[in-house]
Amino acid sequence: MTATDRVLARIERDFAAYQGRWLDWLRIPSISAQPSHAGDCRRAAEFTRAGLAEIGFTAAVRETSGQPVVVAHHPGPGPDAPHLLFYGHYDVQPPEPLELWSSPPFEPQVIDGPRGKRVVARGAVDDKGQAAMWLGALRAWVEETGSLPVRATVLVEGEEEIGSPNLEPFLAANADELRADIAVISDTATWNIDTPAITTSLRGLVYMEVRLRAAARDLHSGLFGGAAQNAVNSLVHALAALHDARGAVTLPGFYDGIAEPSNAQRVEWAALNYDESAFLGSIGLRHPVGEAGREGLERRWARPTCDINGIWGGYAGPGAKTVIAAEAGAKVSFRLVPGQDPARVEAAFKAFLRAQVPDDATLSFETFSTGRAIQVARDSRFVAAAREVMADEYGRPAVLIGSGGSIPVVESLSRVLGLDSLLLGFGLDDDQTHSPNEKFEVRCFERGLRTHARLLGHLGGA
Numbered sequence: 001m002t003a004t005d006r007v008l009a010r011i012e013r014d015f016a017a018y019q020g021r022w023l024d025w026l027r028i029p030s031i032s033a034q035p036s037h038a039g040d041c042r043r044a045a046e047f048t049r050a051g052l053a054e055i056g057f058t059a060a061v062r063e064t065s066g067q068p069v070v071v072a073h074h075p076g077p078g079p080d081a082p083h084l085l086f087y088g089h090y091d092v093q094p095p096e097p098l099e100l101w102s103s104p105p106f107e108p109q110v111i112d113g114p115r116g117k118r119v120v121a122r123g124a125v126d127d128k129g130q131a132a133m134w135l136g137a138l139r140a141w142v143e144e145t146g147s148l149p150v151r152a153t154v155l156v157e158g159e160e161e162i163g164s165p166n167l168e169p170f171l172a173a174n175a176d177e178l179r180a181d182i183a184v185i186s187d188t189a190t191w192n193i194d195t196p197a198i199t200t201s202l203r204g205l206v207y208m209e210v211r212l213r214a215a216a217r218d219l220h221s222g223l224f225g226g227a228a229q230n231a232v233n234s235l236v237h238a239l240a241a242l243h244d245a246r247g248a249v250t251l252p253g254f255y256d257g258i259a260e261p262s263n264a265q266r267v268e269w270a271a272l273n274y275d276e277s278a279f280l281g282s283i284g285l286r287h288p289v290g291e292a293g294r295e296g297l298e299r300r301w302a303r304p305t306c307d308i309n310g311i312w313g314g315y316a317g318p319g320a321k322t323v324i325a326a327e328a329g330a331k332v333s334f335r336l337v338p339g340q341d342p343a344r345v346e347a348a349f350k351a352f353l354r355a356q357v358p359d360d361a362t363l364s365f366e367t368f369s370t371g372r373a374i375q376v377a378r379d380s381r382f383v384a385a386a387r388e389v390m391a392d393e394y395g396r397p398a399v400l401i402g403s404g405g406s407i408p409v410v411e412s413l414s415r416v417l418g419l420d421s422l423l424l425g426f427g428l429d430d431d432q433t434h435s436p437n438e439k440f441e442v443r444c445f446e447r448g449l450r451t452h453a454r455l456l457g458h459l460g461g462a
Contacts, residue, residue: 003145004457008450010144011136018139018449019110019119019442021051022132025090026108026121032067032091032162041067041158044090048156051135055142057154064166067091067158071177074138076148082459083151085180085419086138087409088131088187089160092123093434100436110442115193117442125431125440130186131156133426133445137452149460153180157409163207163369164408171416182382183413184455186448188403188425191272193444196390196398196451198383199423201301204336204373205406206345207309210235210353211329213362218314219324229358231328232313238356239330242306246292249306249334251348257339261302268400269297282430301402305335335404342370371408374421382422382459389454390424393447424451 001009011018030044031037045061045068052059052072059072070090095105103109108121119129141148155178157167171178191197214231215224244250261269276288276296290299313328315321334345350365357363377383378400390398403423413419426448432438456462 003462018136070156072154076151083180129440133448134452149462183421200376201402202374206334207369221322235328300404
């Protein structure tokens with residue numbers, strides 16, 4: 001029996017304990033977006049540090065200008081061993097609206113589902129569940145063999161859900177300490193519950209807020225209607241012009257420099273037998289949107305988007321209040337693909353809106369997050385190793401997929417540390433990430449835990 005076989009046997013024997021540590025982490029309401037939970041964020045960081053210290057890591061909670069970062073190191077068998085940097089985040093999205101949850105969001109429930117047991121809680125999959133997989137694999141190796149087959153550095157932050165504003169300065173200030181051979185990140189999805197996947201592309205992001213100010217105050221719609229500018233009307237008109245009738249984004253230069261998917265990528269995507277009707281049907285929709293003439297996976301993985309994420313202005317309370325709004329606002333996000341410069345998109349958006357509104361309207365902008373799209377090297381030895389161990393675990397080959405989402409740290413690790421990332425995700429499309437009743441299938445958690453244990457053994461020659 002190999003060392004890896006022994007570790008896998010321990011995981012099977014002690015699985016309830018690994019799941020229990022995951023559930024304990026989920027009970028901490030570490031909501032980075034809400035200042036009232038700053039203490040809970042620190043508790044989650046300390047929980048992470050303590051668990052790593054318990055298995056022989058040199059671990060510390062490190063300060064930033066915001067939520068703290070956990071950094072930990074294990075020497076493994078020595079300086080000649082492969083060096084892996086594991087990244088995750090302990091912060092979670094706000095759980096509101098609370099009334100839509102079937103159980104309290106920070107009291108994790110293990111319940112039956114159509115695919116077996118699942119855990120329902122805020123952070124179940126994003127990212128505590130997925131980080132708990134590789135944390136569990138590290139623990140299993142140490143508990144079974146007394147050490148790790150690789151050198152390991154762990155970096156767990158507490159601000160991912162608010163755009164990681166303090167992570168990049170932390171990376172730059174601690175670059176020498178954090179450099180490794182590869183970053184391993186589990187914060188993406190698998191193809192389906194029985195088909196493992198490695199994500200090789202991520203879309204970038206520009207996320208902004210715009211406010212439009214018109215009159216000096218809200219106005220009576222009878223006295224001023226037909227004469228005074230309505231801030232809501234003006235903003236809605238401008239935002240509606242962001243797309244044309246075929247679903248394309250109308251910002252000048254928006255598509256400049258974008259490369260078409262390769263023939264090899266199209267062949268890979270076609271082999272996945274993607275069913276867009278089923279994908280949309282699972283969320284109660286029937287008709288796809290986006291650029292006309294583009295296939296479903298291409299629109300999700302290889303084409304940029306523009307979406308209004310929130311909009312407000314005027315009166316929205318119960319009953320009637322006939323006012324012409326003096327101010328309106330919206331939050332707008334752009335998902336970007338390789339070839340697009342976030343700074344250019346940001347500037348184009350500002351110029352476009354200013355050209356759409358009356359000259360006596362005042363616009364103000366705030367940028368919350370920007371990041372370039374990422375392409376992961378598909379032919380690296382780490383991708384090859386991951387494909388091999390996933391095939392061993394699942395009994396079928398891993399597929400290479402794209403992701404429509406953004407993980408800004410991947411771009412930061414590449415640019416600041418010169419570090420490529422291996423994106424091993426085990427979430428599913430129906431996990432309700434960022435929504436009420438977020439869940440993670442126990443089968444996905446267990447397979448992720450075992451896959452990470454196999455990967456450690458494979459890379460360490462064990």
